[in-house]
Amino acid sequence: MQTKKMTATIDNLGRFRENPPVLKDAVFNVLKYAILIFLAFWFMLPLISCVITAAKTDKEYATTTVTQLPKNWFNIQSYINAFNLSNMGNAFKNSIIILVVVLVCTTLIGTQLAYVLSRFTFPGNTLIRGLFTVAALLPGIAMQVALYKMMVGMHAVNSLWGYIIMSMGTDVISIYVFIQYFENIPISLDESAIVDGASYFTVYSKILLPLLKPAIVTCVILKGVGVYNEYYAANLYLQSAHLKTVAIALYTFTGPQGSKYNLICAGVILTLLPMLVLFLLFQKQIYTGIAAGAVKE
Amino acid sequence: MTATTIESSLSPDVPDNKRPFDWRKGIIIVAFCAIPLTLLVVFTYLPFGQMVGFSFYRMKYIGVPHWVGLQNYRQIVTRPDILPSLKLSLYYMAGSVLHISLALYLATILSFRVRCGNLFKGLFFFPYLINGIAVGFIFKFFYTRGFIFDSVLQWCGFSLNSLPYWLKDQSINNWSLVGASVWRYMGQTMILFIGAIMSIDQSLYEAAEIDGANKFQQFLHIILPSIKTILVLNVVLSVTGALSVFEIPFVITTGANGTGSYFVLMDRIAHTNQKVGLASAMAVVLLIVILIFALLQQILFKFLFRNQDDGVKAAKRRARRAKRQRNRIAAGKAPLLTNGRRQRAYSLERGQ
Numbered sequence: 150m151q152t153k154k155m156t157a158t159i160d161n162l163g164r165f166r167e168n169p170p171v172l173k174d175a176v177f178n179v180l181k182y183a184i185l186i187f188l189a190f191w192f193m194l195p196l197i198s199c200v201i202t203a204a205k206t207d208k209e210y211a212t213t214t215v216t217q218l219p220k221n222w223f224n225i226q227s228y229i230n231a232f233n234l235s236n237m238g239n240a241f242k243n244s245i246i247i248l249v250v251v252l253v254c255t256t257l258i259g260t261q262l263a264y265v266l267s268r269f270t271f272p273g274n275t276l277i278r279g280l281f282t283v284a285a286l287l288p289g290i291a292m293q294v295a296l297y298k299m300m301v302g303m304h305a306v307n308s309l310w311g312y313i314i315m316s317m318g319t320d321v322i323s324i325y326v327f328i329q330y331f332e333n334i335p336i337s338l339d340e341s342a343i344v345d346g347a348s349y350f351t352v353y354s355k356i357l358l359p360l361l362k363p364a365i366v367t368c369v370i371l372k373g374v375g376v377y378n379e380y381y382a383a384n385l386y387l388q389s390a391h392l393k394t395v396a397i398a399l400y401t402f403t404g405p406q407g408s409k410y411n412l413i414c415a416g417v418i419l420t421l422l423p424m425l426v427l428f429l430l431f432q433k434q435i436y437t438g439i440a441a442g443a444v445k446e
Numbered sequence: 447m448t449a450t451t452i453e454s455s456l457s458p459d460v461p462d463n464k465r466p467f468d469w470r471k472g473i474i475i476v477a478f479c480a481i482p483l484t485l486l487v488v489f490t491y492l493p494f495g496q497m498v499g500f501s502f503y504r505m506k507y508i509g510v511p512h513w514v515g516l517q518n519y520r521q522i523v524t525r526p527d528i529l530p531s532l533k534l535s536l537y538y539m540a541g542s543v544l545h546i547s548l549a550l551y552l553a554t555i556l557s558f559r560v561r562c563g564n565l566f567k568g569l570f571f572f573p574y575l576i577n578g579i580a581v582g583f584i585f586k587f588f589y590t591r592g593f594i595f596d597s598v599l600q601w602c603g604f605s606l607n608s609l610p611y612w613l614k615d616q617s618i619n620n621w622s623l624v625g626a627s628v629w630r631y632m633g634q635t636m637i638l639f640i641g642a643i644m645s646i647d648q649s650l651y652e653a654a655e656i657d658g659a660n661k662f663q664q665f666l667h668i669i670l671p672s673i674k675t676i677l678v679l680n681v682v683l684s685v686t687g688a689l690s691v692f693e694i695p696f697v698i699t700t701g702a703n704g705t706g707s708y709f710v711l712m713d714r715i716a717h718t719n720q721k722v723g724l725a726s727a728m729a730v731v732l733l734i735v736i737l738i739f740a741l742l743q744q745i746l747f748k749f750l751f752r753n754q755d756d757g758v759k760a761a762k763r764r765a766r767r768a769k770r771q772r773n774r775i776a777a778g779k780a781p782l783l784t785n786g787r788r789q790r791a792y793s794l795e796r797g798q
Contacts, residue, residue: 177661181555188552189569192629195584196573198594202587215587216597258485261478271475277483284490286740288690290709291729294716295497296489298507318489324482349474378577381696385717396577410587417580424575432568435575439634440641 203227203415210411227415234406235416239391240398244377246309247394251316251376252369259320259368260361263327264353268339285321290381297385305386312386316376323368326441330364331357363434370431371438374424395420500726507720518727528728531708534620534695535688538707541624542684549632550677553639554665567640571633582697585626589613616704623705627694635680642673678750682743686736708732 202210204219206226232238266274296315297306305311339352347355380396387393393400399420402413428435501518505511522528552570556563576584588594589612596609612622646668654664670677692709695701701710708728716725 182561185552185555185560185566188548189566192570192573194594194598195588195629198588199584214597215593258482262482265475265478269471269475271471277479280483280486280491284486286737287490287494287733288709288736290690290692290713291733292490292493292497294712294722294725294729295493295500297717298500298722299493299496301507314485315489318485349470353474353478374575378575380578381693396579399579399583402583413583414587417583420580421576424577425572428568428572428575432564436571436637436641439637 199414199417202411203418205411207409207411210409215410227411228419231402231412231415232419234412235398235401236390236393237395237398237416237419240393240395243309243387243392244395247313247316248373248376250313252373254317255320255323255372256365256369258317259323260327260358260365261353263324263331264357266324267328267331268336281321281324293382293385300386307387307389307392309387309392312383312392315382315386316379320368320372322441323372326364326368326438327361329441330361334360366431367434367438367441370427370434374427374435377423395423497726497729500723501730503723504721505723507722511723514723518724519731521724522727522731527706527711528708531706531711532689534705534707535691537620537624538627538688538691539685541621541628542681542688544624545628545632546635546677546680546684548628549635549639549680552632553636553643554669556636557640557643567637570636573630573632574634576630578693578697581626581630581694585622585698586613589622613699613705614703619699619703619705623694623698626698627691630694638676638680639673642676643669646672675747675751678746679743682739682746686739689735689739690732 198215201219202215204222204224204227205213206224209219262277266278300306300311300315303311305315334357338356342352342356343349377394378396379394383394384397384400387397399413399416402409402416406412500511502513502515503511504514504517552566556567560566573581591611592606595612596606599609600606610618613619650668651664654668659667690709691707692713695705695707696710696713699705701707701714706714709732712725712728712732715721715728
């Protein structure tokens with residue numbers, strides 16, 4: 150016998166439906182949001198505390214505890230000090246040069262390779278794909294030991310161009326994304342263009358490249374984030390002060406400056422501000438890129 | 447445009463090897479492959495080969511290398527600091543249980559209608575976009591005695607004296623780093639899971655609801671099986687990730703107080719102590735371990751998904767076999783009496 154009280158109705162499609170238990174749902178809902186807010190609090194706490202501390206003046210920082218709120222939320226003195234101390238202007242200039250050159254070159258190289266690999270069958274096609282897949286397995290840090298010795302030998306340490314060419318290296322994920330994208334563009338498009346007298350290069354540059362735009366945007370953003378945030382290789386190969394990128398400009402704050410957290414926090418926020426803007430503008434493309442990167446693995 | 451190019455690129459009846467060689471095609475292939483392949487070889491395979499070579503020498507970055515054979519590899523086992531550093535990955539493996547279950551839980555919630563869902567998604571994901579050095583400073587600040595983490599715990603009723611030094615106390619500091627690692631990478635895994643969950647056919651949920659399945663049952667029987675591939679992939683990746691953990695300990699503690707993971711140690715041996723040979727040997731050993739795991743992953747996938755897509759695979763195999771048989775017949779080389787299997791394949795292909 151049914152002991153639990155149950156209500157049911159017939160809905161407008163004639164299906165027999167149990168009415169949702171309202172109270173239980175409400176409890177679950179509250180619990181769901183409570184967990185979400187709790188976790189969001191912990192995830193944001195490190196960043197929010199940085200914003201709070203960065204808004205304090207030197208004197209305020211010395212006299213208050215870290216959880217006390219600043220008097221003036223819009224005090225930008227620490228930001229200005231941090232910017233000047235770490236020579237951030239020069240760092241942004243270097244980062245922008247590196248980003249522009251690396252992104253333009255990797256996009257060109259990547260799309261060209263993907264075009265050839267996806268459109269032509271030739272001996273070595275599978276081999277090249279295999280070489281790129283295996284390269285993705287090798288962890289970058291481990292490779293740097295031998296790479297560094299090579300770069301020393303080529304006199305490419307402490308040179309912006311050496312670093313740029315090294316960063317262009319292999320970008321396996323974007324090549325895979327491009328290949329996938331090419332394979333979804335019907336080959337009849339190429340063929341009709343060739344019948345009309347276009348060369349292979351024209352087909353690539355005038356017809357396929359414009360169609361590839363969404364994939365290019367995704368890959369440029371992801372690669373851009375990677376290049377902008379790269380600190381290990383940058384620190385290894387760009388040692389002189391005038392070559393520092395944004396990611397390693399923060400190293401200024403180790404040593405004697407190591408406890409002035411209002412400056413450090415301001416510096417941290419300055420470096421991640423471009424990422425925040427990028428994220429707010431291109432959320433969807435970033436999520437797509439992350440998902441596409443996983444598929445290949 | 448010459449007639450030969452059109453003909454060679456458009457007539458599918460002529461087999462590849464019988465077509466006249468198309469120079470334009472050859473040139474474009476060489477031109478477009480040259481730069482990426484050069485970069486790949488110079489910056490990946492050449493250093494890789496050299497690294498394997500270095501591992502048999504005692505050498506510095508500058509100076510004459512001495513051949514020492516397997517001595518570097520012997521040192522990996524005998525040095526008191528190297529093998530224990532590999533044990534630290536156990537912390538990160540344990541952390542990845544939290545990491546993956548948190549990502550799975552949040553992805554399941556955020557894949558459906560939630561107030562401010564996009565905001566939450568963004569909040570959890572954003573740490574992934576912050577550069578390593580900044581993460582290091584953020585957590586040094588966060589964990590400093592009496593600072594953010596301690597303050598919040600004090601609000602919750604803990605007294606400062608009962609709290610450990612999060613980054614110095616050797617019994618707890620690796621867990622602090624694991625927390626930072628979860629903070630940084632959880633969002634990325636969550637986005638992967640959300641992508642997989644979003645691609646599930648919505649009508650399945652409706653059907654399950656009509657059948658009276660509650661949310662948990664829906665999760666267990668619809669969502670979990672659908673994202674099995676990406677879930678297993680992430681578990682495997684987190685094992686290799688834990689073995690090669692580098693960034694988080696490197697930027698937060700620089701490996702001090704017993705937090706030096708294998709790669710942090712390798713970096714120090716290579717660039718501070720300049721023992722390039724030993725560092726190379728360490729890299730080679732971990733690479734082999736990682737490759738073994740990659741191989742195990744393949745085997746695990748074959749085992750876990752052995753029943754999946756069975757029909758498709760079998761059909762493809764049959765089609766391949768039939769095609770081979772057809773080619774043989776076309777070439778006039780087919781045996782008149784085939785054994786049962788081939789005969790069946792051929793008849794299957796013809797729909798008999």
